[in-house]
Amino acid sequence: MFIRAYLRASTQIQDAERARADLVRFVEERGQRIAAFYVENESGAKLERPELFRLLADATPGDVCLIEQIDRLTRLRTEDWNRLKAMISDKGLRIVALDLPTSWLMFAAKPDDFTARLFDAVNSMMLDVLAAVSRKDYEDRRRRQAQGIAKAKTEGLYKGRPADAKRNADIAALLAAGHSWTFVQRTTGASRSTLSRIRKEMVEEAAES
Known part of the structure; x- marks a missing residue:
């Protein structure tokens, strides 16, 4: 086989x-x-x-x-x-x-x-x-995402992508590679709350894929 x-x-x-x-x-x-x-x-x-x-x-x-x-x-x-x-x-x-x-x-x-x-x-x-x-499931997640963005825009809360997109991409890559949060913080200078947010986004993206 x-x-x-x-x-x-x-x-x-x-x-x-x-x-x-x-x-x-x-x-x-x-x-x-x-x-x-x-x-x-x-x-x-x-x-x-x-x-x-x-x-x-x-x-x-x-x-x-x-x-x-x-x-x-x-x-x-x-x-x-x-x-x-x-x-x-x-x-x-x-x-x-x-x-x-x-x-x-x-x-x-x-x-x-x-x-x-x-x-x-x-x-x-x-x-x-x-x-x-x-x-x-894919369509439902996309629709909820669009609805959330639309709601945030009407409330003046939506800021679009963060200005430091490259740094955030580097953080995500380091996390995906299995590096510790301490190592990623020292390497990028990002706060722990930033790492937590990016990790959450990675999990949500993985679920959507």
Whole structure:
């Protein structure tokens, strides 16, 4: 079984490889190993992703695309999700996600034809459901964000992006790299409250991705 692991995060300051250990552990517990990793920092709401397309180009019939969660693969609009599904189907690629137990059957002993077709139908339906949920979550978060900004503007509280955007980006990068808050404070001169705010923003962005 040729397993291709796909790891994604939305922004450059987020750790796209965060779930690597979980994916490795998952396949090793089933007596398998991951043959190739595809890692990128791109929005899940965007269809054209270089590493995802490279995975599709490399794939051969029967290969497995392993992901942590369905939203790592898609937060796409319905029409784009349908396009991606068609590409996956054309390549004969099978999707296995840690948050989709019905997909784990790909690692079980080969079932009879009827059972295999039944599992494929159930798995396809669940993929569509989770893809729709991922997209709705993305749209809900975007809408709440826009509403919050609009409200802040009407109350004269919205200031836009901070003036020192580069410093804040450096802080986020250092935090994402695992440096201690003390080290980041000494390196950037930022206050602890600033670090706390940026960390909160990183967590919120990761949830949106």
